[in-house]
Amino acid sequence: MAAKKASGSGSKAAKTTRAIAIDAPPLDAWSDLIGHDRLIAGLSAAIQQGRLGGSLLFVGPSGVGKTSAAVLLTQTLLCERSSPEQMAPCNTCPACVQVRAGTHPDFIQVSKPDDKTLIPLELLIGPVDARLQEGFCHDVHLRPMQAKRKVAILHDADFLNEEGANCLLKTLEEPPANALIILIGSSEQRQLPTIRSRCQVLRFQAPTGEHGRQLLRKQLQWSATEDDELQVDSVSDEALDAAIELSAGDMHVAIRLVRGGGDKIREALWNQLDAPVPDPVAIARLINGHLDSISKDVPKRRAALRDVFSIAVQHYRRQLRNDAKSGEYDPATHRRLDRTLRTFREIDRSANLGTLVDCYAADLTLATTGDRGAIG
Numbered sequence: 001m002a003a004k005k006a007s008g009s010g011s012k013a014a015k016t017t018r019a020i021a022i023d024a025p026p027l028d029a030w031s032d033l034i035g036h037d038r039l040i041a042g043l044s045a046a047i048q049q050g051r052l053g054g055s056l057l058f059v060g061p062s063g064v065g066k067t068s069a070a071v072l073l074t075q076t077l078l079c080e081r082s083s084p085e086q087m088a089p090c091n092t093c094p095a096c097v098q099v100r101a102g103t104h105p106d107f108i109q110v111s112k113p114d115d116k117t118l119i120p121l122e123l124l125i126g127p128v129d130a131r132l133q134e135g136f137c138h139d140v141h142l143r144p145m146q147a148k149r150k151v152a153i154l155h156d157a158d159f160l161n162e163e164g165a166n167c168l169l170k171t172l173e174e175p176p177a178n179a180l181i182i183l184i185g186s187s188e189q190r191q192l193p194t195i196r197s198r199c200q201v202l203r204f205q206a207p208t209g210e211h212g213r214q215l216l217r218k219q220l221q222w223s224a225t226e227d228d229e230l231q232v233d234s235v236s237d238e239a240l241d242a243a244i245e246l247s248a249g250d251m252h253v254a255i256r257l258v259r260g261g262g263d264k265i266r267e268a269l270w271n272q273l274d275a276p277v278p279d280p281v282a283i284a285r286l287i288n289g290h291l292d293s294i295s296k297d298v299p300k301r302r303a304a305l306r307d308v309f310s311i312a313v314q315h316y317r318r319q320l321r322n323d324a325k326s327g328e329y330d331p332a333t334h335r336r337l338d339r340t341l342r343t344f345r346e347i348d349r350s351a352n353l354g355t356l357v358d359c360y361a362a363d364l365t366l367a368t369t370g371d372r373g374a375i376g
Contacts, residue, residue, distance in 0.1 A: 022102050022109075024067035025222040028091055033065050033072070034215040035207030040087075042202075043073065048085045053200035054175035057157070057183045057191065060204025063219055063251025067155065069204070070182045074107055074151040075099045077180065095147060105145040110136045111155035114299075117350050118159050124167045137171045140179050150179040157185035157195070159348070165192045172198040206249025213240045219251050220258060230259055246314050253310050256303060265290050266311045273315050273336075273364070280361035287357050302347055305357070309347075312340045332367035339363045 027033055030040050046052040058066040075089035075096050082088050089096050098104035112119045126134030140152045160168070172195065175181050185191055188201060207215050217240070220232045235258060246266065247253035265286075272283050287308055294304040316337035323329055339360065346356055363369075 022067065022071055022100070024065075024071065025218060026100055027068050027072045030072065030076075030087055033069055034218065035211035036065060036069070036204060039069075039202055039204065044087050047076070047087065052180070054177075054179065055172040055181045055183070055199045057185065057188075057196065057199035057201045058204060059185050059188050059191075059201060061206045061247075061249040061251065062186060062253070063255070064204045064206050064215070064249065066184050066204050067153075070153050070184060071099060073180075073182070074104075074153070077149060077151055078104060078106065078147045080147075104147075106147045106150045108136065108139045108150060108152035109155065110153075112159045116159075117348065118161045119154075119156060119164055121164055121167065124164055137167060140171055140181060141176055144178060148178065150176070152179060152181045154181070154183045157183040158187075158190040160192070160195070162192065165195050169194055169198065206244070206251070208244070208249075212244045212249075213237055216240050216244060216251060216254055216258070219255055223255055247307075247310050248313060250310065253307050256307050257310075260294070260304070260307070265308065269308065269311055270315050273312060278361070278364045280358075280365045283361040283364060284357050287361070288354070291353070298353075301353055305353060306344065306347055309340055309343045313337065316340060335367050335369050336364055338369045342369065 030044075033040060043052070058070060060066055072089070075091070076082075076087060077084050078095045078099055079089040080093040080095045081090040091097075091100075095104060099107050102109060110119065110123050122128075122135060124136045125132055126138060132138055136152060136154065140150060142150075144150050154168075172181060172183075183191075183195070183199060188196055188203075206212065217232055217235070220230070220235070224230070224232070239258060240254075242263075243254040243257040244251075246257055268286055269283075272278055272286060287305070290308060291301045291304055294300055316333055319330070319333045320337065323333065343356065343360055
């Protein structure tokens with residue numbers, strides 16, 4: 001009876017943990033993972049030597065290939081025609097096709113729902129009336145149904161609260177011998193120390209130069225729609241480099257900057273930020289006007305606001321670099337940069353956009369970090 005109950009729980013949980021569309025460019029081979037040759041070599045050596053850890057943490061800017069690499073690694077381990085040591089999944093066997101579709105019975109996924117600010121606890125350990133009988137941690141410990149092992153990916157690891165992270169600790173510390181757990185986040189600093197200490201960390205750097213342009217072009221082509229008027233091949237290298245620099249390597253931001261013509265808002269915003277004492281009214285009006293020109297849809301406005309703040313971050317970083325070259329240091333510039341960086345956390349917490357813009361503009365004028373404890 002116990003076995004049947006566990007099997008039934010796993011089946012029910014599967015509807016929650018595996019019904020996730022993979023929002024990343026599919027890779028046919030490891031050579032398609034642009035700019036991460038050393039990381040690929042490390043993974044290959046670990047697999048061939050049988051030393052691939054049971055818990056991995058992929059960190060790096062958005063859009064640089066973390067999710068694509070995690071899915072390709074899943075294919076590599078579950079492919080029915082090629083052994084993992086070959087690092088060459090066939091892409092055509094039932095297992096590879098199911099992994100790409102996110103429907104393989106031994107491929108578990110959990111991500112933050114769009115309408116939540118954090119990953120709900122029930123996705124990790126099941127609802128209150130079925131604690132530890134459903135969810136990510138439960139499914140990982142079930143026997144593989146089709147392959148020799150399971151692979152479990154926890155997307156959006158940045159959005160684990162302390163209680164959720166604590167639920168994962170034992171599973172990460174002692175993962176089943178026939179399972180691989182991959183956590184995906186933007187940086188090590190956004191993960192609790194207890195999580196980092198239990199995972200092997202793989203750092204995905206944002207490609208630069210030709211690799212960066214190649215990756216951005218690929219991302220632009222992959223994200224294109226039927227109504228897209230942008231001719232990717234006609235975008236200049238200079239425009240791609242500028243978008244990558246402004247986005248600090250976040251390819252999703254770079255895509256929006258290229259598609260949205262970031263030059264106009266960048267020039268206008270930098271002109272405002274260059275003032276010794278920025279005008280809060282002018283800055284708020286400029287930002288709000290830009291958001292209105294993008295969309296009335298709140299998620300799109302939040303994305304556009306991230307782009308605006310990315311432009312501001314690059315402005316203040318340039319100022320600090322230029323000051324350092326001349327042997328100077330302006331603490332007001334440092335505080336304004338710190339305040340700008342805090343805005344990303346506020347966006348993640350679904351702060352009211354109008355209030356956020358007004359507070360940000362006022363704090364820039366005062367050159368304050370805007371640190372309001374748990375809120376700021």
